[in-house]
Amino acid sequence: MLLHPRLLLPIVSAVTPPYQFLPAARVILLTVGRRNFASPLARSRSFSAKAQLAVSVPLEVDAPIQPEIPDEDDADTQVQIPLDRLFVPPGVDLGGVAVAASGRVLRGSNIILGPYARDAQVSSAEFVKSSTKTEECPSDGLPEFALVGRSNVGKSSLLNSLVRRKRLALTSKKPGKTQCINHFRINESWYLVDLPGYGYAIAPHEVRDNWAEFTKSYFVRRESLVSVFLLIDASIPAKKIDLEYASWLGQNQIPMTMIFTKCDKRKKKKNGGRRPEENVEDFQKLIREYFQEAPPWIMTSSVTNQGRDEILLHMAQLRNYWLKH
Numbered sequence: 407m408l409l410h411p412r413l414l415l416p417i418v419s420a421v422t423p424p425y426q427f428l429p430a431a432r433v434i435l436l437t438v439g440r441r442n443f444a445s446p447l448a449r450s451r452s453f454s455a456k457a458q459l460a461v462s463v464p465l466e467v468d469a470p471i472q473p474e475i476p477d478e479d480d481a482d483t484q485v486q487i488p489l490d491r492l493f494v495p496p497g498v499d500l501g502g503v504a505v506a507a508s509g510r511v512l513r514g515s516n517i518i519l520g521p522y523a524r525d526a527q528v529s530s531a532e533f534v535k536s537s538t539k540t541e542e543c544p545s546d547g548l549p550e551f552a553l554v555g556r557s558n559v560g561k562s563s564l565l566n567s568l569v570r571r572k573r574l575a576l577t578s579k580k581p582g583k584t585q586c587i588n589h590f591r592i593n594e595s596w597y598l599v600d601l602p603g604y605g606y607a608i609a610p611h612e613v614r615d616n617w618a619e620f621t622k623s624y625f626v627r628r629e630s631l632v633s634v635f636l637l638i639d640a641s642i643p644a645k646k647i648d649l650e651y652a653s654w655l656g657q658n659q660i661p662m663t664m665i666f667t668k669c670d671k672r673k674k675k676k677n678g679g680r681r682p683e684e685n686v687e688d689f690q691k692l693i694r695e696y697f698q699e700a701p702p703w704i705m706t707s708s709v710t711n712q713g714r715d716e717i718l719l720h721m722a723q724l725r726n727y728w729l730k731h
């Protein structure tokens with residue numbers, strides 16, 4: 407029996423568990439192509455470096471992140487995603503039986519879970535250095551993920567949530583807290599990078615222009631950058647500056663994942679507010695034309711830790727693929 411190609415797939419945006427299983431028949435209908443994760447520079451670079459910093463703070467290590475069946479109760483927070491808006495990670499073969507085996511979608515996201523999603527757990531995290539230029543960043547070649555987004559969107563809070571530490575990266579109610587490229591080494595084998603926020607209204611024009619140049623040069627030139635994680639506040643409607651930033655990354659083919667933050671802040675419909683799910687959907691529509699294939703996205707909250715396991719699994723599959731290719 408042929409199923410209609412526009413069959414919709416429900417994605418649950420709940421706190422746990424991290425996976426949702428896809429019925430195999432639906433997965434086979436996917437027509438999404440494979441996507442490049444790393445820039446040509448990054449892909450051509452061989453990985454040989456070893457972590458050097460000795461100081462490492464041990465963290466509480468949980469059981470490995472495992473797939474679970476979703477709750478029926480999650481139905482009220484479901485978002486409908488057309489199959490062709492799903493993100494297919496590298497290493498997932500869509501052409502046949504293999505698809506059924508890998509047919510799982512991370513919760514509150516459009517990301518299919520592939521065979522490279524291993525070693526997702528964070529067991530140690532350490533601050534390494536602050537840099538003001540790309541040339542000053544660590545030169546050991548370990549793969550890295552950069553958190554970028556408007557000032558106050560929650561970059562430092564997300565980093566703390568990912569590593570389960572309250573104050574590894576400093577946060578503040580006042581925008582503009584993070585001013586340099588801050589490298590944090592995870593499990594002595596990869597980096598999370600906290601970048602200064604953009605759109606900081608109080609900063610003079612000159613500072614803002616410098617910021618744009620400085621981070622954009624980092625995105626284009628940093629060979630070990632596996633993917634940019636662009637943070638967008640899901641508790642408010644899409645902002646022009648975020649749309650511009652996402653479209654710039656799309657047009658420049660910089661691998662990007664959209665992280666929707668503050669999904670715990672639910673506006674009351676009767677007050678005219680849009681729910682985070684609606685803001686997420688609107689944002690997708692507004693940037694669609696700049697991407698050949700749907701970029702990956704995940705709904706998160708640093709207050710409830712929604713999306714934490716999903717981000718770590720997504721990073722793991724991008725990272726492991728990057729290391730092998």
Ligand SMILES: Nc1nc2c(ncn2[C@@H]2O[C@H](COP(=O)(O)OP(=O)(O)OP(=O)(O)O)[C@@H](O)[C@H]2O)c(=O)[nH]1
Nearest residue numbers: 557558559560561562563577578582583584603708
């Ligand atoms: N409700 C809610 N508040 C959040 C969340 N994430 C961050 N915040 C709050 O938002 C404010 C800014 O958070 P930061 O993590 O410092 O933001 P940032 O993006 O690092 O800001 P800059 O360093 O200034 O660019 C803080 O008051 C946080 O407590 C979230 O998921 N939910």
Ligand SMILES: [Mg+2]
Nearest residue numbers: 561562583584
């Ligand atoms: Mg910050």
